[in-house]
Amino acid sequence: MTHMTTDIQLNLEDADGFYEQLLDAHLDLSDKESALLNAKLILVMANAIGNSAALARCLAAAKA
Amino acid sequence: MSNNNSNYTNPAYSNGYEFSGGAGYELPTYPFVTPPELLGAPPTIYPVVIVGGGMSGLTLAAGLAQLGVPAVILDEDNTVGVKGASSRGICYTQKSLEVFDKLGIFERIKAKGVEWHIGRTFAGNDEVYNFNLRDRADFKLSSQPPFINIQQFYIEGYLVERIAQLGVVDMRWQSRVSACTSNGDSVNLQIDTPEGNYQLNAAYVVDCTGTGTPFHKWCNMPVSSIKRDDRWCIADVRFKVQPPTERHTWIEAPFNDNRAVWQHLMADEVWRIDYQMRPDDDPAYVSREDVLRERLAKQFGAQAECDIVWVGPYSYRSQLVERMNAERVFFMGDTAKVVSPFGARGGNTGISDADNLAWKIAAVHHNRAPAALLNSYHQERHEAASVNVQVTARTTRYLRPNDGAERLFRDATIALAKQHSFARALVNTGRMAEANPYTRSGCCTYNHPLVGRSVQNVAFTWCNGQAAHLNDLLRWANGNLLLLWFGDLPTTSAGKLRNTARISGVHMVQVVGKVQQTSAVEAVHDATGALAAACGAQQWALIRPDSYLAATGQTANAQLIKAIATALALP
Numbered sequence: 101m102t103h104m105t106t107d108i109q110l111n112l113e114d115a116d117g118f119y120e121q122l123l124d125a126h127l128d129l130s131d132k133e134s135a136l137l138n139a140k141l142i143l144v145m146a147n148a149i150g151n152s153a154a155l156a157r158c159l160a161a162a163k164a
Numbered sequence: 165m166s167n168n169n170s171n172y173t174n175p176a177y178s179n180g181y182e183f184s185g186g187a188g189y190e191l192p193t194y195p196f197v198t199p200p201e202l203l204g205a206p207p208t209i210y211p212v213v214i215v216g217g218g219m220s221g222l223t224l225a226a227g228l229a230q231l232g233v234p235a236v237i238l239d240e241d242n243t244v245g246v247k248g249a250s251s252r253g254i255c256y257t258q259k260s261l262e263v264f265d266k267l268g269i270f271e272r273i274k275a276k277g278v279e280w281h282i283g284r285t286f287a288g289n290d291e292v293y294n295f296n297l298r299d300r301a302d303f304k305l306s307s308q309p310p311f312i313n314i315q316q317f318y319i320e321g322y323l324v325e326r327i328a329q330l331g332v333v334d335m336r337w338q339s340r341v342s343a344c345t346s347n348g349d350s351v352n353l354q355i356d357t358p359e360g361n362y363q364l365n366a367a368y369v370v371d372c373t374g375t376g377t378p379f380h381k382w383c384n385m386p387v388s389s390i391k392r393d394d395r396w397c398i399a400d401v402r403f404k405v406q407p408p409t410e411r412h413t414w415i416e417a418p419f420n421d422n423r424a425v426w427q428h429l430m431a432d433e434v435w436r437i438d439y440q441m442r443p444d445d446d447p448a449y450v451s452r453e454d455v456l457r458e459r460l461a462k463q464f465g466a467q468a469e470c471d472i473v474w475v476g477p478y479s480y481r482s483q484l485v486e487r488m489n490a491e492r493v494f495f496m497g498d499t500a501k502v503v504s505p506f507g508a509r510g511g512n513t514g515i516s517d518a519d520n521l522a523w524k525i526a527a528v529h530h531n532r533a534p535a536a537l538l539n540s541y542h543q544e545r546h547e548a549a550s551v552n553v554q555v556t557a558r559t560t561r562y563l564r565p566n567d568g569a570e571r572l573f574r575d576a577t578i579a580l581a582k583q584h585s586f587a588r589a590l591v592n593t594g595r596m597a598e599a600n601p602y603t604r605s606g607c608c609t610y611n612h613p614l615v616g617r618s619v620q621n622v623a624f625t626w627c628n629g630q631a632a633h634l635n636d637l638l639r640w641a642n643g644n645l646l647l648l649w650f651g652d653l654p655t656t657s658a659g660k661l662r663n664t665a666r667i668s669g670v671h672m673v674q675v676v677g678k679v680q681q682t683s684a685v686e687a688v689h690d691a692t693g694a695l696a697a698a699c700g701a702q703q704w705a706l707i708r709p710d711s712y713l714a715a716t717g718q719t720a721n722a723q724l725i726k727a728i729a730t731a732l733a734l735p
Binding site: 135 | 572573575576577579580584586587590
């Protein structure tokens with residue numbers, strides 16, 4: 101595959117570990133609190149990625 | 165933006181001024197003078213007729229007067245500002261102040277207006293973040309401050325006086341244009357005045373009449389527009405006890421039902437307070453003095469005594485013409501684009517429109533450039549207008565998010581911004597107007613990242629050690645291109661350059677780091693290297709009368725000759 105999809109290839113160092121952390125972060129949160137946490141997380145992660153083209157590819161992959 | 169091209173024929177648009185109240189401002193009035201046409205003078209073709217004496221029209225008139233173009237400017241009123249609603253624009257950016265410095269009115273603006281440095285942004289009872297503009301290095305190169313707050317009509321009044329002083333442009337008050345027809349090589353205008361009607365013919369007409377312009381229809385100019393449901397009530401208030409001289413912005417103000425509020429100072433110790441209202445609020449009701457006083461009491465306390473100078477509701481709309489001109493009729497300021505007021509991108513853009521067109525019309529009028537040069541006005545200023553429409557639309561979306569995901573993400577930005585500086589970049593309470601770059605102008609030679617950008621009004625010294633600024637050189641160039649040559653100038657190049665300069669009217673200056681023998685006609689000292697840096701640190705820089713960098717390069721070769729021709733649209 102080309103450069104266009106490299107962000108979407110497996111890149112997580114510890115997939116199961118991250119998934120567990122993500123679920124733990126939402127434990128005991130109401131739907132509203134959970135939604136706000138996710139929104140904050142997306143913005144923090146977007147800043148960590150930074151690159152506009154990579155972010156656009158992430159959005160496209162999630163929408164597809 | 166989504167386009168709705170059919171919308172323009174039905175401009176059921178109100179900026180709400182008809183509901184304005186308050187004690188008002190005192191405005192100067194100007195007399196109607198019987199024009200030569202009503203005294204039996206033979207018909208003539210004026211080089212330029214400017215329609216509308218607002219910010220952009222008066223800036224253009226002053227620019228043309230300074231460059232010796234005998235234009236006529238018409239205004240339907242007999243004063244600056246709109247009667248009873250004269251507050252309007254309040255914030256003038258560094259680029260605009262540089263233009264006003266060039267036109268000779270900056271010192272008056274500086275003396276009357278106010279500068280602030282500290283801005284604070286709040287949500288609820290918390291301060292989200294604050295900033296100090298004195299920390300911003302990018303504004304320091306210019307001799308003008310980042311911006312000055314002042315009521316729009318003051319600047320307009322200074323421009324009127326400056327135009328009268330220059331004595332080249334004919335200002336005609338109480339003169340309303342009632343028809344416009346194009347005759348191929350000129351434009352015919354029908355003018356209504358208190359003493360009767362007459363006709364004017366002009367080589368070029370510049371429409372500066374503002375949002376409700378009839379020229380779009382007369383010229384069949386398509387306009388895309390979006391009307392928004394965001395409503396604000398704007399109040400100009402004078403307090404007995406002054407709040408701190410800082411700009412305060414509430415994204416969510418507890419004293420305004422968690423809607424946005426702006427608070428900033430203008431001249432005469434008058435504060436502009438903008439309240440975001442509910443979309444279904446009745447404009448007349450929210451502008452009532454007792455209702456406004458209730459709102460002020462919630463914000464400043466019941467004890468805070470104040471005079472209400474002016475109050476009026478405001479609904480936002482963005483609008484953009486398809487082209488910046490219809491043949492010989494040019495659109496400028498609010499007739500070209502309308503944006504919501506965030507970041508002061510309305511008036512400041514109009515001022516740059518005027519600065520852009522003035523030197524081009526002057527160059528064509530004085531036969532220094534072909535009429536094709538005027539095409540670059542559309543290329544450059546339509547790009548600027550499009551960017552400003554987009555930037556302000558993004559702010560509007562932040563400040564009035566739709567329920568659901570849009571509001572959720574805004575909540576997330578606010579929560580993050582309190583802790584993390586990166587998230588402050590996402591908090592969008594307005595992006596300050598800037599000197600818009602031109603990325604695809606036919607008159608720029610794109611060989612350096614700074615080409616197509618405005619060069620700040622940088623300081624240097626004359627040979628005799630006296631302080632000077634780029635604007636002094638631009639005034640000296642008198643509407644011609646300015647060629648700066650940095651450092652040593654080889655004798656062979658000097659002769660060639662002088663010859664080139666003579667043919668094209670380019671004014672050439674050698675810029676040297678320290679006192680040394682110079683071979684150019686004119687030389688200045690740039691001891692700090694600031695001028696060279698502002699121009700891209702090349703061997704030469706070609707600067708236009710509007711301070712934009714047209715080209716830059718390393719050697720005096722054919723590329724330089726071609727860059728000069730390109731900048732003037734010479735064949």
